[in-house]
Amino acid sequence: MITLQGLTHVYPGHRKTPPHAAVRDLSLHVPAGEFCVLTGPNGSGKSTLFRILCGTLTPSAGRVEIAGADLFRQPDAARRALGVVFQSPAVDKQLSVRENLRLHATLYGLGRGTLAARLGEALEWSDLEGRLDQRVDTLSGGLARQVELAKCLLTRPRLLLLDEPTTGLDPASRMRFLKALHTLQRQRDMTVLMTSHIFAEAEAADRVAVMMGGHLLALDSPGALRDRVGREMLVVEAEAPDHLHAALAESLGRVVTRHGDELRLEGLGRGDGLALLEQVLAEHRDAVRSVAIRRPDLEDVFVHITGRDPGDAAGPAAEAAEVPS
Amino acid sequence: MIRIVGALAGREIIRFLRQPNRVAGSIGQPLLFWLFLGSGFSPTFDAPGLEGVTYMQYFLPGVLMMLMLFASIFSSITIIEDRDQGFLQGVLVAPVPRVAIVLGKVGGGAALAVGQSLILLVAAPFVGLVPGWGGLALILGAFVLSALGFTTLGFAVAWGMRSTSGFHAVMMVFLMPLWLLSGALFPVATAPGWLYALMIVNPVTHALRLVRLPFHMTPGELAADPAYLAALAVTAAWLAVCLGLSVWRVRRVETGVAPHRAPA
Numbered sequence: 001m002i003t004l005q006g007l008t009h010v011y012p013g014h015r016k017t018p019p020h021a022a023v024r025d026l027s028l029h030v031p032a033g034e035f036c037v038l039t040g041p042n043g044s045g046k047s048t049l050f051r052i053l054c055g056t057l058t059p060s061a062g063r064v065e066i067a068g069a070d071l072f073r074q075p076d077a078a079r080r081a082l083g084v085v086f087q088s089p090a091v092d093k094q095l096s097v098r099e100n101l102r103l104h105a106t107l108y109g110l111g112r113g114t115l116a117a118r119l120g121e122a123l124e125w126s127d128l129e130g131r132l133d134q135r136v137d138t139l140s141g142g143l144a145r146q147v148e149l150a151k152c153l154l155t156r157p158r159l160l161l162l163d164e165p166t167t168g169l170d171p172a173s174r175m176r177f178l179k180a181l182h183t184l185q186r187q188r189d190m191t192v193l194m195t196s197h198i199f200a201e202a203e204a205a206d207r208v209a210v211m212m213g214g215h216l217l218a219l220d221s222p223g224a225l226r227d228r229v230g231r232e233m234l235v236v237e238a239e240a241p242d243h244l245h246a247a248l249a250e251s252l253g254r255v256v257t258r259h260g261d262e263l264r265l266e267g268l269g270r271g272d273g274l275a276l277l278e279q280v281l282a283e284h285r286d287a288v289r290s291v292a293i294r295r296p297d298l299e300d301v302f303v304h305i306t307g308r309d310p311g312d313a314a315g316p317a318a319e320a321a322e323v324p325s
Numbered sequence: 326m327i328r329i330v331g332a333l334a335g336r337e338i339i340r341f342l343r344q345p346n347r348v349a350g351s352i353g354q355p356l357l358f359w360l361f362l363g364s365g366f367s368p369t370f371d372a373p374g375l376e377g378v379t380y381m382q383y384f385l386p387g388v389l390m391m392l393m394l395f396a397s398i399f400s401s402i403t404i405i406e407d408r409d410q411g412f413l414q415g416v417l418v419a420p421v422p423r424v425a426i427v428l429g430k431v432g433g434g435a436a437l438a439v440g441q442s443l444i445l446l447v448a449a450p451f452v453g454l455v456p457g458w459g460g461l462a463l464i465l466g467a468f469v470l471s472a473l474g475f476t477t478l479g480f481a482v483a484w485g486m487r488s489t490s491g492f493h494a495v496m497m498v499f500l501m502p503l504w505l506l507s508g509a510l511f512p513v514a515t516a517p518g519w520l521y522a523l524m525i526v527n528p529v530t531h532a533l534r535l536v537r538l539p540f541h542m543t544p545g546e547l548a549a550d551p552a553y554l555a556a557l558a559v560t561a562a563w564l565a566v567c568l569g570l571s572v573w574r575v576r577r578v579e580t581g582v583a584p585h586r587a588p589a
């Protein structure tokens with residue numbers, strides 16, 4: 001459904017800012033009917049990639065094919081297949097919910113009858129029922145976001161692009177939206193590409209892509225990505241992490257990674273964690289505050305792949321994202 | 326296409342009507358301008374070719390032009406916020422002809438300007454400006470043409486601008502002078518040579534003529550008046566150029582620079 005080949009985008013610089021390569025030689029194929037979640041640190045080029053896919057930004061180099069049409073040669077064919085939810089709000093705040101939906105339907109050539117028939121499916125997951133005639137600027141931030149999402153479901157796109165669609169939604173409506181999205185996606189065989197910083201959202205995806213510094217670092221199913229970090233991992237919290245870090249590495253003969261104040265032994269096979277835990281306690285009981293065996297989740301994978309850990313803002317990722325001139 | 330233009334224009338009108346302050350301001354401001362400036366200047370005012378016309382009468386078409394200019398600025402300024410971070414993002418990725426986006430925005434803005442002008446026109450008989458029915462039709466036509474001219478001009482300027490403060494700057498050094506040098510405040514004919522030249526190449530001067538002359542001449546006289554016909558041609562050309570420019574700007578997509586600086 002989406003094929004990207006050698007996609008590169010360099011934002012032109014200005015007097016004070018040098019040109020910035022936001023997407024670098026990226027190739028990606030998302031087959032029809034797939035639910036793909038794109039994640040990556042802030043500024044890794046996700047929104048830039050989205051703007052290219054929407055046709056509002058022409059890349060420096062590379063090819064984009066959407067629904068079999070070359071995006072740059074037949075933009076209209078690609079646009080018809082597309083539904084987009086932007087990172088920043090694109091509803092008119094001074095119009096009511098119903099007026100917004102009606103206007104959107106008109107832009108996509110839907111008649112009044114079709115609009116009425118589809119209103120239900122676009123809204124059933126939301127909290128907007130009974131608020132259709134309220135102006136959007138009188139809705140809460142999360143409810144306004146729901147209007148945005150309802151709007152894009154209305155046109156039954158074959159390919160849905162969502163840039164952090166659930167920011168500002170409470171956990172309950174986020175879950176309801178995702179459930180509705182997954183259901184609609186399966187029913188209509190819709191392709192979904194969604195960016196998200198919420199890893200729980202990625203767990204349900206068919207594949208997860210991780211971007212950093214404009215590169216695609218990984219693209220795999222959530223399960224396969226987890227396996228990169230191993231089946232199990234041991235997380236040790238220390239009184240003096242520096243000291244224990246060295247001691248553990250020496251006594252266990254394994255790679256110990258440090259994430260903030262946590263020490264991690266990653267890449268363990270199933271059942272290996274317990275033996276290792278006993279060994280850690282036997283040899284370093286006094287230096288250990290707590291120790292746990294965890295099944296890695298996607299957050300751990302993200303940290304593992306991007307080398308970025310939450311406690312250390314200037315990790316290797318920050319350097320990798322610079323553009324060498 | 327027509328439905329899309331209508332829907333986008335309708336949005337402009339609904340938004341306007343939902344802001345009572347804007348409605349009051351857009352009529353009130355030119356009205357006050359006209360009353361204060363018009364009464365302040367000498368009532369015995371003799372423009373060449375317009376003998377016996379009072380300044381209140383002379384200034385009314387100028388005030389109408391100012392109203393249109395401001396209406397166009399208000400309608401264009403929203404483009405800047407809407408395009409990168411707002412409503413227009415969604416319109417731009419919709420499968421709609423780019424011309425429809427321009428016509429919708431501009432049509433809505435111009436309809437508002439014409440509506441406001443018609444309200445202000447009610448004041449004309451009170452200062453003794455009473456055009457005939459034919460003249461009235463010509464004035465209405467002039468309203469439509471110049472309102473479209475101003476809104477497309479605003480559109481072409483605002484599209485591609487990143488900040489509203491930049492737009493304010495352009496407005497002050499470019500759009501306001503267009504109005505000041507249009508014969509709105511003082512006649513073109515009596516201006517010194519260099520100013521005369523500036524005024525005569527200013528398209529707003531010609532749009533203003535289209536509005537002013539039907540108050541003082543019959544349609545028959547106008548049809549034979551070369552100045553009026555020239556004004557019609559210039560205004561139409563102005564509109565066509567700005568419309569073309571607007572569509573061209575909307576069609577243009579921001580492009581990345583050559584990747585020679587990208588890392589290996």
Ligand SMILES: Nc1ncnc2c1ncn2[C@@H]1O[C@H](COP(=O)(O)OP(=O)(O)OP(=O)(O)O)[C@@H](O)[C@H]1O
Nearest residue numbers: 011012020022040041042043044045046047048049
């Ligand atoms: N219009 C622009 N001009 C110049 N540089 C830009 C522009 N837009 C984005 N960038 C730069 O391109 C890089 C990628 O930005 P982008 O918005 O694609 O990141 P992102 O992955 O969406 O981040 P986030 O998670 O914060 O939304 C950033 O370094 C950003 O500063």
Ligand SMILES: [Mg+2]
Nearest residue numbers: 046047087163
């Ligand atoms: Mg982003």
